[in-house]
Amino acid sequence: MNKKIITATMIALAGFGLAACGQQSSSSNAKSSSSSTSSTSHQKSTKTASTASSSSSISSSSSSASSTSSSQTEKIDDRTLAVMVGLQYNQEWFTSLINNEVGTGVYFIDTPLDSSTSPEFNGYLEITGNGDAASDVFFKRDGNNVIYTTFEIGEDGVMADGHYVKNTIPMDELIENYYQTSSQKAEVAKYASQLKSEAELKNQN
Structure with a gap:
């Protein structure tokens, strides 16, 4: 138990x-x-x-x-911008004029345009080779972009058949193309110093 x-x-x-x-x-x-x-x-x-x-x-x-x-x-001041726009539009045309290889140079109209006959260009600045409409480039800032307008001659070189063409390019792209390196900045500065004034244009005319 x-x-x-x-x-x-x-x-x-x-x-x-x-x-x-x-x-x-x-x-x-x-x-x-x-x-x-x-x-x-x-x-x-x-x-x-x-x-x-x-x-x-x-x-x-x-x-x-x-x-x-x-x-x-x-x-980027307006004078520097004028050079970059000229190079962007037609580099060969611009450099040949600015270096006096042809024509009388490049004139810079730094007073914003105010025209009742061409209101579409009001507020634009201008560079011109003091020739016909094909040597004029109108431009202005638009925020971070630049608008530039040029005249395109008609077929067979007939001015009467031509028309204006408006282009828009980002400011950053202009800087990248023409104002990025030290040599580019020096070249643009040289061209900017060679731009002729509105007063010189009036005397020329």
Whole structure:
């Protein structure tokens, strides 16, 4: 009888021991799972922060480049712009005139036009070779763009059949084409100094 009681007691104690081990194992697994979840969450958070930092850096760089471009655009005076527009329209025509290889040079009308006979050119500045309409280039700023209008002669060189053509080009593109390097800036500055004034044009006429 005593042996049966002792045996039953030992079995009961063993059962309690196994249950305790099961609870401890379950608790350990739960802690491990929680730790893993926390680690994964931390990694995601770190990646998100890294991505946000990278995006911020790119945005900052883009903003800086835009600011630099805008600053350079604002420093372009009308005389410098006149040269760049002339080169953009027809580089060979402009350089041959400015260097006095043909004609009498290039005249710069730096007073905005105000004409009731040609209201479409009101507010424009002008460079001209003091010849016919085909040697006139009208231009003006339009925000970050430059509008320039030239006369296209008709077929067979007939002026009466010609017409005006309006072109628009971003200021940044003009700068990239003609005012980017030190040598380009020096060349443009030289041409700008050679532009003749409106008063000289009137005396010429």
